[in-house]
Amino acid sequence: MVKLNKIYTRTGDDGTTGLGTGARVKKYDLRVAAYGSVDEANAAIGIARLHLGQEPALDAILKRIQNDLFDLGADLCTPPRSDEAPGGALRIVPAQVERLEHDIDTLNAELSPLTSFVLPAGSPASAHLHLARTICRRAEREMVELSHLEGETVGAPAIGYANRLSDLLFVAARYTNARGVADVLWVPGASR
Numbered sequence: 519m520v521k522l523n524k525i526y527t528r529t530g531d532d533g534t535t536g537l538g539t540g541a542r543v544k545k546y547d548l549r550v551a552a553y554g555s556v557d558e559a560n561a562a563i564g565i566a567r568l569h570l571g572q573e574p575a576l577d578a579i580l581k582r583i584q585n586d587l588f589d590l591g592a593d594l595c596t597p598p599r600s601d602e603a604p605g606g607a608l609r610i611v612p613a614q615v616e617r618l619e620h621d622i623d624t625l626n627a628e629l630s631p632l633t634s635f636v637l638p639a640g641s642p643a644s645a646h647l648h649l650a651r652t653i654c655r656r657a658e659r660e661m662v663e664l665s666h667l668e669g670e671t672v673g674a675p676a677i678g679y680a681n682r683l684s685d686l687l688f689v690a691a692r693y694t695n696a697r698g699v700a701d702v703l704w705v706p707g708a709s710r
Contacts, residue, residue, distance in 0.1 A: 538596030555657035566646035639702040640695035651687035
């Protein structure tokens with residue numbers, strides 16, 4: 519259980535922040551950037567949810583994802599250790615990735631086929647979901663880069679989750695555009 523009695527601690531005034539292990543790192547550390555991007559994607563999803571209208575099934579999916587994104591942030595802020603006991607730190611698990619795949623398939627089954635690339639536009643919900651998608655892609659790039667730094671590790675399920683989530687957000691953006699019918703399509707060379 520998380521308990522926050524005091525919001526400010528002043529410990530970050532020196533430009534550092536604490537990881538889940540208690541270690542202090544610079545606020546521009548790539549690990550901090552990655553879970554910051556995850557947090558940003560979560561906020562963008564929250565804004566998208568405000569614009570969903572009568573889409574209770576999609577809202578339930580996005581609400582669950584917002585909770586999962588806190589799990590992902592917790593995973594990223596606690597670097598794995600080689601001696602970590604199973605169940606020790608909160609980690610993204612393969613079942614969470616599989617759930618996203620199921621949700622993608624469910625939503626995608628109702629969409630009209632794609633005939634071109636989709637512009638991030640249409641309904642307000644769709645535009646915000648596209649924004650969340652691009653933020654999620656940034657988080658994924660930061661996680662992959664972090665995983666390739668010497669001495670750093672990011673779990674494969676965490677990277678898989680970010681990858682699948684951006685796919686889900688694309689499908690969800692189309693879903694909110696009248697099941698893809700109201701998508702705004704790219705017209706190559708239209709502005710020449």
